[in-house]
Amino acid sequence: RHTISVSAFLLNRSSDLPTLMNQRLPMWPYFALALSSGVIGAALLFYNLGSNVPPKEALHKFSGTVDKLSIIDDLSGVQTGFMKPMNSIHFTLEEGEEIFRYPSSWPGYTKIYEQLSFHVDVWVQRSDIGNGEPMVVFRLEQQVPENWIVPPLSISYEQITEPQSRTRLSYVQLGTILLACSAGFLLVAVLLGVWNRRKNRATLQ
Numbered sequence: 001r002h003t004i005s006v007s008a009f010l011l012n013r014s015s016d017l018p019t020l021m022n023q024r025l026p027m028w029p030y031f032a033l034a035l036s037s038g039v040i041g042a043a044l045l046f047y048n049l050g051s052n053v054p055p056k057e058a059l060h061k062f063s064g065t066v067d068k069l070s071i072i073d074d075l076s077g078v079q080t081g082f083m084k085p086m087n088s089i090h091f092t093l094e095e096g097e098e099i100f101r102y103p104s105s106w107p108g109y110t111k112i113y114e115q116l117s118f119h120v121d122v123w124v125q126r127s128d129i130g131n132g133e134p135m136v137v138f139r140l141e142q143q144v145p146e147n148w149i150v151p152p153l154s155i156s157y158e159q160i161t162e163p164q165s166r167t168r169l170s171y172v173q174l175g176t177i178l179l180a181c182s183a184g185f186l187l188v189a190v191l192l193g194v195w196n197r198r199k200n201r202a203t204l205q
Contacts, residue, residue, distance in 0.1 A: 025196060027189045034185035041178030048171040053161045059123040059138055062100070064093030066117050072134075074103075089113055090134055093120070100124065101134035107159050112140070115153055119143040123157070 069091040073080045080087065089102040089112055100122055102112055123139035138160055142153035 025192045027192045027196070030185045030189035030192065034182045034189060037178045037185065038182035041175040041182060044171045044175030044178065048168045048175065052168075053164050054125040054127075054138065056157055058126055059157070060126040060129060061121055061123050062093065062096070062098060063119070063121045064096055065119050067092045067094045067096075069113070069116055071113070072101075088134075089116070091116060098129075099134040100137050102137045102140070105164075106137070106155070107163070108153070108155050112153065112155070115150060116142070118145070120153075 069089065070079050071081065071087050072078070072090045074086045074088055087104045089104075089109070091100050091102070092098065093100075102109065106112075119142070121139075121141040121143075122137050124135040124137060128135040137155075139157045140153060140155045144150075144152045
């Protein structure tokens with residue numbers, strides 16, 4: 001009886017095999033993965049291939065005494081009292097109309113907000129001057145009175161630009177990987193389409 005049951009089971013499974021082999025394999029998950037990874041990868045490459053870090057010789061120096069200082073939400077462009085990742089410190093110098101911007105991703109952001117006062121030298125990209133937008137700071141040196149309780153602020157060009165270059169390179173590498181994955185998913189989807197067409201022709205014959 002046991003032998004008959006096993007034989008019947010194998011017969012039923014073998015009869016199901018042609019049905020399974022004739023089923024169409026879905027392609028849309030691979031097309032969806034190819035599209036999503038391709039879009040994200042292309043966006044990462046588009047925004048990070050071009051360097052947004054100016055060379056040192058392209059910088060212009062401003063000097064003066066700090067006048068007004070505020071925290072600005074980068075997304076809304078309005079002043080806020082909270083220290084959030086998407087904020088920037090905006091400040092002006094006495095007798096000057098220029099607005100300088102120190103992003104939260106720059107080193108020493110909290111210390112800048114707490115100690116920025118007195119006389120400072122700031123370096124900005126020369127091409128940003130006069131465009132009507134706050135100018136991003138790429139170097140900052142502070143001068144404090146003699147025997148001041150805390151040392152003066154000193155943020156070098158290298159301290160700001162080197163982490164930005166490393167971050168941009170990591171995004172470029174991630175974008176390249178995602179584009180390669182997108183091509184792989186697209187290839188799988190195409191091969192599945194060829195497989196389905198051949199199975200359809202075999203079934204019709």
